[in-house]
Amino acid sequence: MQALALAITLVGMVLGAFLLTALRVWWFAPLASNWGNLDKLIIISLVLCGGAFIAINLFVAYTIYAHNSHRGRKAFFFVDNPRLEWRLIWLTAIGIVLLLAPGLYFYAQVITPPQKPYVIEVLTQQWLWSYRYPGKDGVLGPADIKNYSPANPFGVNTEAQTSQDDVPALGGPLYLPLGQPVLLRMRSNDVLHSFFVPEFRMKMDVVPGMVTQMWFTPTRTGEFQVICAELCGVGHSTMIGKVVVVEPKEFERWLEERPTIAQTLQSTGNAQR
Structure with a gap:
């Protein structure tokens, strides 16, 4: 039995x-x-x-x-087969x-992105997702963790001309244009994180001291959730963000309405005086 x-x-x-x-x-x-x-x-x-x-x-x-065992029945043993x-x-x-x-x-x-993707920088820290978009020149300015300060969380080189028109989005959301290949270059300001959007089928660790990247093409408009898929501290469960995929024209309008790095640093400097 x-x-x-x-x-x-x-x-x-x-x-x-x-x-x-x-x-x-x-x-x-x-x-x-x-x-x-x-x-x-x-x-x-x-x-x-x-x-x-x-x-x-x-x-x-x-x-x-x-x-199963029966009375009087013996198992057969063989060395190998x-x-x-x-x-x-x-x-x-x-x-x-x-x-x-x-x-x-x-x-x-x-691991092979297209030749001309739209490049966006992703910056992680406990427990926040932030993003930096290229400005009208289409180029992300240089950045280094050594330049980090509360007023400059991305650590951009403020003297570089290509950095002046970059558009930051502290705390998100991550706005993306529909149908445009996107390459995310990711850095961490503190510990190991992992950028994961289930609907995009992409997940990549964000490692302190190095730049990791992932690419995809949004194919559906709407709002999606960013999840940190790596245990990053006591607030790990609250480290969520939002991705908003919109039509290209709406994305361009949103980007034009955002303040640039130069404007952000100027307003921060005026506030500290």
Whole structure:
């Protein structure tokens, strides 16, 4: 009875997992970027790993039920089975290739941004997301953590001409134009963070002392949530932000209405006098 109960439990576990997946009880957030291929990659992994999960557990359930102990019955012992072992080795190797090959193909696309993306700087700190846009010259001015001050959180080089017209957005939100490839260059002012927007299918760690980057193309207007996917301190759960994807003309209007770095520093200096 114990063997039968355990076998039924394993079959029920497999059936429950299959139904939860087939009915999409927990599934992807609605796609809002060009990275639908990553969904395909996850589905390939899910099918391969799910197939192995089902096969192994059903085999274990059958073995428990069909070969449970009976009085007078002895187990058969053999040292090895080279034929079976080689079959398992080849089957495992094929499974690994099927998992890795699509991943390497898609990863090559992820790390290769288009030639002329719209570049935005992302600055993280406990527990805030901030952004810096290029001004009318289309170039982000140089910045360095050594230039950091409360009045200059991005650490921009205020003497550089290309920095004067940059547009900061302290605390966000991150406004993006629809259909425009966007390259986010990310820095941290303190500890390790991770920029994650589920609808964009992109996540990248933001590491102190270095610049990391990720790119995508927004394909749907609306508001989306930025989540910090790395434990960054006691306020980690509150480190959320907002992404707003709008039509290109609306984005241009929003950008023109924002004060530039030069205007921000000037107003801060006047306030301190």
